[in-house]
Amino acid sequence: MIQTDRPLALVTGAGKSIGRSIARALHERGYAVAATDCDLDAVQSLARELAPDGASARAYRLDVRSAADIARVFGAVEAEMGGIDVLINNAGVYPSQPALEMGEDDWDLVMDTNLKGTFFCSQALARALAKRGAPGSIVNIASTSAFSARAGVAHYGASKAGVVMLTKSLAQEFGPLGVRVNAVAPGLVEVREGLVSPAYRDQISTVIPSGRIGTPEDIVGVVAFLLTPEANYINGECIVIDGGFLTGRFVQRAAAGVA
Secondary structure, three states: OOOOOOOEEEEOOOOOHHHHHHHHHHHHOOOEEEEEEOOHHHHHHHHHHHOOOOOOEEEEEOOOOOHHHHHHHHHHHHHHHOOOOEEEEOOOOOOOOOHHHOOHHHHHHHHHHHHHHHHHHHHHHHHHHHHHOOOEEEEEEOOHHHOOOOOOOHHHHHHHHHHHHHHHHHHHHHHHHOEEEEEEEEOOEOOOOOOOOHHHHHHHHOOOOOOOOEOHHHHHHHHHHHOOHHHOOOOOOEEEEOOOHHHHHHHHHHHHOOO
16 A cells, blocks of 8 residues: 555546646645546556656546446555545536437436436545545536536536535535535636637637636636635535626626627
8 A cells, every 4th residue: 555644535537627637736735646537548647747656646447437336446546545535526528419319328428427426436435434434525526507508418417417416415414424525616618728719719708707718727726725624614515616607697698699
């Protein structure tokens, strides 16, 4: 087992974009990181970047759609890195599919990844913490799609709305165990440079009060804060991180002519 004084964070979906940024930020803030993803190569490269000697970061392949795989990986992490202290449920998929064309497999992919995976990972951590008699913290990555519907992503919006309510329910159940459960709901985030065209960026920025599209770094700071002692009375909350977009979404979009 790795010998380290760092608290241990397990991050799902750590192979790219927001999850990768969160894993980096937590490592910089003194956490050991178990980086998990369905793409093992992606998290292996991240682990090498964070800790070439493997002392404070390791990579694990994890399919969050499978409760059995979750149990396997959580067991491996505990055996190799020690007890997990915090969990970031970031793994998610965002396919676009008209409701009239959506099949059962399309629906199940999104629900199993975004909602089922979040539940069973949270359950696995809470069970382990209860067994150790240790406190802990869980942060779920939801979305503003939980609060604002958009055509073509009915399954995604439903899954993220489920994550928000799951967060509240688990906070009630896990709170007496000393485990806090919160969520963040990012708005429009440019997860990699060039993903959004300059024309669309300029257009959409006119209806975001902060005047710009979000970045992964905007999400990271709030997630990290929720894990700190300063946030220890925040439980069952979902913090929206969208530059104020939802505050006047419909009026602003109509006035700007944004679809």
